Amino acid sequence: xxxxxxxxxxxxxxxxxxxxxxxxxxxxxxxxYYVKRDEQKAxxxxxxxxxxxxxxxxxxxxxxxxxxxxxxxxxxxxxGTKVFWASDGTEASxxxxxxARAAGVRRIxxxxxxxxxxxxxxxxxxxxxxxxxxxxxxEFIVQLREEPxxxxxxxxxxxxxDEISDVFEKKLGSKPADTPEELTxxxxxxxxxxxxxxxxxxxxxxxxxxxxxHISITENEGxxxxxxxxxxxxxTIVGIEKVVPKLDDLALLLPMLATSxxxxxxxxxxxxxxxxxxxxxxxxxxxxHVVLLDNRRTTLLADxxxxxxxxxxxxxACLNVxxxxxxxxxxxxxxxxxGPIGSVITPHLRGLQSWKHLSFxxxxxxxxxxxxxVRIDLHHHLLQNRRNAIAEKPVWWEKPVFAGFAWFMRRPAxxxxxxxxxxxxxxFLRLIRGTVLDPARMWTGTRDLPKAPQKSFKEFWRTxxxx
Amino acid sequence: xxxxxxxxxLRRIREALTVPAPARHLPGKGDTAAHAPREWLPPVPQTRxxxxxxxxxxxxxxxxxxxxxxxxxxxxxxxxxxxxxEGWKSVATHDFSLGSAxxxxxxxxxxxxxxxxxxxxxxxxxxxxxxxxxxxxxxGGILVTSASAGGRALSVLPPHHVVIATESQLxxxxxxxxxxLRARYPEIxxxxxxxxxxxRTGDIERILVLGAHGPKKLxxxxxxx
Numbered sequence: 297x298x299x300x301x302x303x304x305x306x307x308x309x310x311x312x313x314x315x316x317x318x319x320x321x322x323x324x325x326x327x328x329y330y331v332k333r334d335e336q337k338a339x340x341x342x343x344x345x346x347x348x349x350x351x352x353x354x355x356x357x358x359x360x361x362x363x364x365x366x367x368x369x370x371x372x373x374x375x376g377t378k379v380f381w382a383s384d385g386t387e388a389s390x391x392x393x394x395x396a397r398a399a400g401v402r403r404i405x406x407x408x409x410x411x412x413x414x415x416x417x418x419x420x421x422x423x424x425x426x427x428x429x430x431x432x433x434x435e436f437i438v439q440l441r442e443e444p445x446x447x448x449x450x451x452x453x454x455x456x457x458d459e460i461s462d463v464f465e466k467k468l469g470s471k472p473a474d475t476p477e478e479l480t481x482x483x484x485x486x487x488x489x490x491x492x493x494x495x496x497x498x499x500x501x502x503x504x505x506x507x508x509x510h511i512s513i514t515e516n517e518g519x520x521x522x523x524x525x526x527x528x529x530x531x532t533i534v535g536i537e538k539v540v541p542k543l544d545d546l547a548l549l550l551p552m553l554a555t556s557x558x559x560x561x562x563x564x565x566x567x568x569x570x571x572x573x574x575x576x577x578x579x580x581x582x583x584x585h586v587v588l589l590d591n592r593r594t595t596l597l598a599d600x601x602x603x604x605x606x607x608x609x610x611x612x613a614c615l616n617v618x619x620x621x622x623x624x625x626x627x628x629x630x631x632x633x634x635g636p637i638g639s640v641i642t643p644h645l646r647g648l649q650s651w652k653h654l655s656f657x658x659x660x661x662x663x664x665x666x667x668x669x670v671r672i673d674l675h676h677h678l679l680q681n682r683r684n685a686i687a688e689k690p691v692w693w694e695k696p697v698f699a700g701f702a703w704f705m706r707r708p709a710x711x712x713x714x715x716x717x718x719x720x721x722x723x724f725l726r727l728i729r730g731t732v733l734d735p736a737r738m739w740t741g742t743r744d745l746p747k748a749p750q751k752s753f754k755e756f757w758r759t760x761x762x763x
Numbered sequence: 764x765x766x767x768x769x770x771x772x773l774r775r776i777r778e779a780l781t782v783p784a785p786a787r788h789l790p791g792k793g794d795t796a797a798h799a800p801r802e803w804l805p806p807v808p809q810t811r812x813x814x815x816x817x818x819x820x821x822x823x824x825x826x827x828x829x830x831x832x833x834x835x836x837x838x839x840x841x842x843x844x845x846x847x848x849e850g851w852k853s854v855a856t857h858d859f860s861l862g863s864a865x866x867x868x869x870x871x872x873x874x875x876x877x878x879x880x881x882x883x884x885x886x887x888x889x890x891x892x893x894x895x896x897x898x899x900x901x902x903g904g905i906l907v908t909s910a911s912a913g914g915r916a917l918s919v920l921p922p923h924h925v926v927i928a929t930e931s932q933l934x935x936x937x938x939x940x941x942x943x944l945r946a947r948y949p950e951i952x953x954x955x956x957x958x959x960x961x962x963r964t965g966d967i968e969r970i971l972v973l974g975a976h977g978p979k980k981l982x983x984x985x986x987x988x
Binding site for chain 1: 775778799805965
């Protein structure tokens with residue numbers, strides 16, 4: 297019995313796997329990434345040791361999460377930032393809407409935050425009557441198309457320039473454009489005005505430094521810098537797993553995030569914010585709020601076996617190498633976090649039985665584990681999710697089927713009959729293969745059926761020895 | 764305002780952590796303190812001229828326009844040439860030693876961002892001219908802080924950002940940059956940013972476009988003195 301989420305996933309996956317245009321787009325987009333990523337990796341003195349050191353930094357943070365969160369929150373509060381701890385998305389959205397109301401905000405400009413996507417923050421604020429504009433170019437494009445982001449790092453990687461030009465023409469009234477440069481300049485022009493008009497900025501965070509009480513934001517476009525500088529009120533939403541113990545940890549994590557995420561040695565802007573405008577400063581927000589979000593991260597934390605999934609720095613490297621992601625595409629997942637990391641954590645964040653199908657949709661090739669800059673044991677976690685799902689809710693026919701199989705395999709006289717039977721039934725099997733008459737059509741529908749051999753191995757062996 | 768869930772979240776965290784994570788989550792070797800990140804990062808040279816060479820190479824890759832200047836007078840002359848070529852009508856800046864002669868020499872209206880200013884006035888400027896804390900050779904980055912670069916907006920709002928720095932401001936890597944901040948300030952400034960090249964995006968077909976939202980051009984005048 298499959299859930300709505302599973303049916304949706306299988307339907308979309310089936311459609312996109314056959315869509316060769318889509319596959320070509322994704323392959324082209326990722327081709328350049330592989331080259332750049334490898335170039336940057338090669339510059340490291342020792343990439344594998346760097347991964348171990350990065351994993352160790354995140355291990356320390358996650359396994360002493362209470363201590364580092366308290367340190368982070370106290371440091372921030374000491375410099376005038378209001379820190380709010382939210383158990384779930386509703387608490388976070390309500391708080392942020394409350395801040396906006398109290399400050400008389402009308403227009404909100406948002407930079408990229410996957411945590412915000414996770415709790416549908418923009419939709420919640422729009423419902424409360426605020427104008428919310430996504431400032432990251434990719435996010436802006438998918439917002440105009442009323443779609444969720446396709447990829448956690450490259451939100452619009454599934455679109456061509458023509459599709460983007462079309463949506464700009466329709467929603468912004470701009471003239472058709474045929475180069476990425478022209479299109480980028482159209483968005484720049486629109487956004488410039490928005491930055492200056494907005495009363496409130498909302499950002500995410502890539503890291504939260506406990507030692508100094510700074511949040512760290514990684515970006516290329518400058519939209520996060522503008523969104524966190526110009527509006528008079530600023531809110532940053534941070535998943536509690538984003539904390540790192542020391543400022544020096546960033547010396548390793550920032551270059552590794554850039555290398556794994558986009559094949560850059562550093563992204564263009566890595567900005568650290570320690571608080572609102574201070575006496576003597578002439579710009580920056582006068583009011584700063586940091587929302588620390590749990591939203592079932594503590595459920596994942598309680599699963600010691602998979603706790604390292606909280607080490608994730610959201611670089612997207614596992615998506616980029618995943619054969620499943622590359623074929624089914626980001627939207628098929630139906631989740632905020634796509635690819636291997638999404639398949640691992642979504643069951644913890646949103647319910648195992650509804651999202652277990654993602655852990656079964658894997659070749660278990662381990663490419664994700666191998667590429668992860670913080671060494672999350674991703675493909676084993678997929679297996680653990682499968683095991684946990686079955687243990688919690690066994691599939692009724694599996695036990696009798698395997699018992700029957702064992703019974704059959706212990707009786708040579710019976711299975712010796714299988715070879716002649718197969719030869720006899722082969723033409724009939726070919727006739728019904730993949731049709732509604734075929735009970736195994738889910739499997740055979742997309743696979744070749746090998747020709748039944750003229751002799752079984754036993755028969756072959758007998759004649760060979762007789763000679 | 765709704766009540767905060769601090770205690771609830773901390774209680775859930777502490778309960779979760781009563782079961783220790785399996786040892787294999789911690790690959791190999793001990794804690795971070797024992798393993799300074801720079802052991803594994805790309806190597807950096809020791810001498811100032813080699814640091815300058817590496818910074819120059821990285822700048823080229825990043826499409827930062829790096830101009831090596833023999834002295835302050837040469838930097839001032841270079842700045843004037845750029846201003847003329849691009850037809851600047853007004854610039855924004857702040858009070859810093861390397862800019863104190865070069866900026867007035869442009870003979871253009873100047874907006875100061877280290878005293879109270881209007882965002883719209885800064886947005887209208889053709890260039891932002893600033894100092895910096897240091898230049899990071901390993902990444903080709905420029906570290907600006909609210910204390911050293913005329914606030915938070917000067918280095919990102921105008922379409923062209925010009926940094927004037929001396930070779931003595933070059934450091935090896937991010938670890939050095941953080942040590943420098945610790946030595947210079949009793950408390951790390953409220954805002955800091957590593958600027959690594961002009962603003963860029965690859966969001967349309969993964970094709971690089973410069974000047975997404977921040978400056979389309981980034982120029983570093985690197986003074987040899």
